[in-house]
Amino acid sequence: MNQKKIVMSGVRPTGLPHLGNWAGAFKNWVDLQEDYQCYYSIVDWHALTSEYQNTKNIRPDVRNVLLDMLGVGIDPERSVVFLQSEIKEIAELFLLFAMFTPLGWLERVPTFKEQQKELKEKDLNTIGFLGYPLLQTIDIIIVRANIVPVGEDQVSHLELAREIVRRFNNLYGNYFPEPIEFLTPIPKLPGLDGRKMSKSYDNTICLSDSAETVDKKIRPMKTDTRRMRRSDPGVPDDCPAFDFHKCFSSEEERKEIVAGCTTASIGCIDCKKILIKNLNNLLDPFRERRKKYESMPVEDILESGIKKTREVAKQTIAEARELMKI
Ligand code: TRP
Numbered sequence: 001m002n003q004k005k006i007v008m009s010g011v012r013p014t015g016l017p018h019l020g021n022w023a024g025a026f027k028n029w030v031d032l033q034e035d036y037q038c039y040y041s042i043v044d045w046h047a048l049t050s051e052y053q054n055t056k057n058i059r060p061d062v063r064n065v066l067l068d069m070l071g072v073g074i075d076p077e078r079s080v081v082f083l084q085s086e087i088k089e090i091a092e093l094f095l096l097f098a099m100f101t102p103l104g105w106l107e108r109v110p111t112f113k114e115q116q117k118e119l120k121e122k123d124l125n126t127i128g129f130l131g132y133p134l135l136q137t138i139d140i141i142i143v144r145a146n147i148v149p150v151g152e153d154q155v156s157h158l159e160l161a162r163e164i165v166r167r168f169n170n171l172y173g174n175y176f177p178e179p180i181e182f183l184t185p186i187p188k189l190p191g192l193d194g195r196k197m198s199k200s201y202d203n204t205i206c207l208s209d210s211a212e213t214v215d216k217k218i219r220p221m222k223t224d225t226r227r228m229r230r231s232d233p234g235v236p237d238d239c240p241a242f243d244f245h246k247c248f249s250s251e252e253e254r255k256e257i258v259a260g261c262t263t264a265s266i267g268c269i270d271c272k273k274i275l276i277k278n279l280n281n282l283l284d285p286f287r288e289r290r291k292k293y294e295s296m297p298v299e300d301i302l303e304s305g306i307k308k309t310r311e312v313a314k315q316t317i318a319e320a321r322e323l324m325k326i
């Protein structure tokens with residue numbers, strides 16, 4: 001019997017995964033494989049909640065996301081990697097849970113109004129978009145997961161997931177575990193322009209970027225504005241490039257940079273060269289593994305993960321229906 005605790009997480013197939021995805025989630029996904037039974041889902045229904053008007057990129061993005069997941073070291077021998085929309089049990093459980101999930105709970109999730117404001121060009125006044133965190137809850141509980149490695153921005157969704165689980169357990173009997181979030185200790189990583197790293201701001205470093213591209217993107221990236229000239233000293237804590245150093249450079253390197261930056265004895269390009277070297281050292285093994293998988297039938301990996309997830313999901317549905325007397 002497999003008594004390992006269950007880990008579950010998901011990634012939306014909307015654009016190429018970037019360093020922010022790695023720092024916020026993928027790194028933990030890889031590490032947790034050691035000690036837990038992990039389920040990692042490519043959540044194409046979640047992509048649809050905001051991309052329903054333009055769906056042509058979703059399928060190619062599923063493949064890109066899958067290749068990057070394998071590239072960073074998700075091991076399909078140990079972890080179950082699957083495609084959300086292939087698990088129809090998720091849709092069924094979502095419908096059952098929609099019956100007793102209060103509208104107010106969903107309306108109060110901060111990301112609901114935030115995202116509507118941020119993505120004004122899209123009409124996100126839909127049942128699907130309002131239901132996003134409920135669907136995420138179902139992703140988690142369909143495999144009865146205990147631990148959910150996500151970025152900080154997802155904490156409100158996990159709080160809601162626990163409330164919804166408690167509601168089911170009170171109404172029909174204690175069945176689902178209350179999932180807890182698992183956050184990375186990695187400091188927050190901004191984008192190249194200092195705003196949040198996000199594909200919609202076009203300020204990302206993609207995990208699939210070549211070494212040359214990383215170089216081209218980092219060189220002009222935003223720095224502390226006090227360093228207009230080479231001779232002006234800067235404040236690393238006000239510099240997005242230094243935020244990158246906090247994530248990807250050694251303590252020793254950071255000490256040298258702080259000393260050099262505050263006394264103007266090191267130029268920004270020298271400082272960024274250290275960063276470029278460290279980023280490429282991190283990304284090189286990912287690139288190599290990704291390349292290997294690119295020539296393999298990765299669809300088979302998904303297919304096998306789908307089969308395994310279905311088995312668990314079928315059991316969950318059967319037991320939930322029994323408890324609900326449906
Ligand atoms: N909402 C998550 C995000 O934007 C993606 C997601 C969907 C997810 N379903 C999930 C994360 C289940 C964890 C567990 O990052």
Ligand code: SF4
Binds near residue numbers: 234266
């Ligand atoms: Fe930023 Fe480095 Fe330039 Fe200082 S030297 S402003 S830390 S890029």
